[in-house]
Amino acid sequence: MRLSTVILPVHRWSEGQQTWRRAEELGFHTAYTYDHLSWRTFRDGPWFGTVPTLTAAATVTTRLRLGTLVTSPNFRHPVPLAKDLMSLDDISGGRITLGVGAGGNGFDAVVLGQEPWTPRERADRFAEFVPLLDRLLTNPSVSHEGTHYSAQEARNIPGCVQRPRLPFAVAATGPRGMELAARHGQAWVTTGDPKIFETGTPADSRAAIAEQIERLGKACADLGRDSREMDKVLLTGFTPDRSAPLDSVDAFVDFAGRHLDLGITEIVIHWPIPDTEFAADPAVFERIAVEAPDQLRSR
Template identity: 55%
Template sequence: MTAPRIGAVMWPTRSWPEAGEPWRRAEELGFRHAWVYDHIAWRGSTPWYDAYTTLSAAAAVTSRIRLGTLVTSPNFRHPVPVAHAARTIDHVSGGRLTLGVGAGGTRRASDAGVLGGPEWTPAERASRFAEWVGLLDRLLREPVTTFEGTYYSAREVVQEPGCVQRPRVPFVIAGNGPRGIRLAARHGDGWVTAGNAGGGEPYDAVRSRLEALDAACEAEGREVRDRILLTGFTDEPWLESPGAFADLAGRYGELGVTEIALHWPRPGTPFEADIGVFEAIAAEHGGSGGP
């Protein structure tokens, strides 16, 4: 079993050019990918800079590391401008963009409800996300798209010359429930989970979800190559020491996890950690930083 590759989750909380240094450092440390949360604020935290303009700037100061959202959602993004921004960043980065997408949360302190209107039920949120992903997929594959759905529409949207990556930029789809996992099997090039288990063991939850993903992929007749574990939302000691990381990475790698995303240490928050340990993990487990 190949050991999982590692990525870093970055914090869009500092203005440019100061914010550029961690992105350059992530590449130097050998992380395969670097991600940014796509919110207007995050749990009420401000300043919180825009994900897509941040990724475009990060693309300009790096050359190898893959860049992506983790995750973009329908909460305040329409598929048409998302596709337009993604295609642009794919060109700016020379084909290094991955779009992480998810149904989105319900916290108004992050972005839910900021556009006004009634709150979405869980069923509507899932249905909106399914339609949103399907339309985004078409927008990034087809030269001209017209679509009229229940929630979203597009009229003669031109996306030429298309993405650098063909047939489109890869999607990493977040989903723990049956509908989200089926959507990942249908449209995803990757799948991501945070391992939250609602009081249960994260390891058992991830194993169960991976089994469901395998079954969904078999039903769809396709493969979801990248299986990403987003750490930091359970009590597992990922950044306690290089040894603790290696033990956890080995266990999850045996389950079929191919990528592990670690939060860049952020002092004064639940994501505070020893930067020396973080860099030691990167030195031991990082690679070239390329795809």
């Protein structure tokens, strides 16, 4: 099992760069950041841009993979996004993963002045967004005339360092999203089942994730693909256990081991931010980063 982290872009780079360096020193597989213009309880505080942050992170690290968790169509268009991603992949020397999802309601959904999209419209846009982005990152020139997006001889030369393109980690739970993950994803991302976040138990959550993995397997089988070749990523902090797995190394190993048994191959934990929902003891967090992977490998 891989252990990764999410570093929210809430610090000026003079301070924030130390966190990205430390993530590499601690041996995390990937350090992701959220691709939002702002986010929930952080809306009225500092929040920096995703692409510049990842660009800067690429220049102060050498081994750590970097990525978004997740990018969505809420304020992104595939054509300029593809150019940014190709450039990030080049600057990082082929260390970028694109986490991509359909998005949801909230600040990002209306900041450009549009009316909030219905769940159906979000799914429709996502179903066009991902395949077009795939084409843009795989081909030197792409033209497309769709329902929601257009491209006229959009150039992406010389293409990604990673071939045929940088990997997609597709966040999905519904049937259309699962099909997109199965068709275009090198990885699949879940946060668990949001319907049981408040009232469910950890056992309920694991059962829901197991059922999601089963549906992903069926979506892959329908396309003639073996789902075992896909990484399965759990972004923590949104299951009924909330922050409990970060209480101690033993608590995390138990949590991670139970999800490893379900088929999860990568667990992502939030870098601690004091006085927020992602508060945690930094010393325990660092011990988890260093000690937990070895303990999980020996299970």
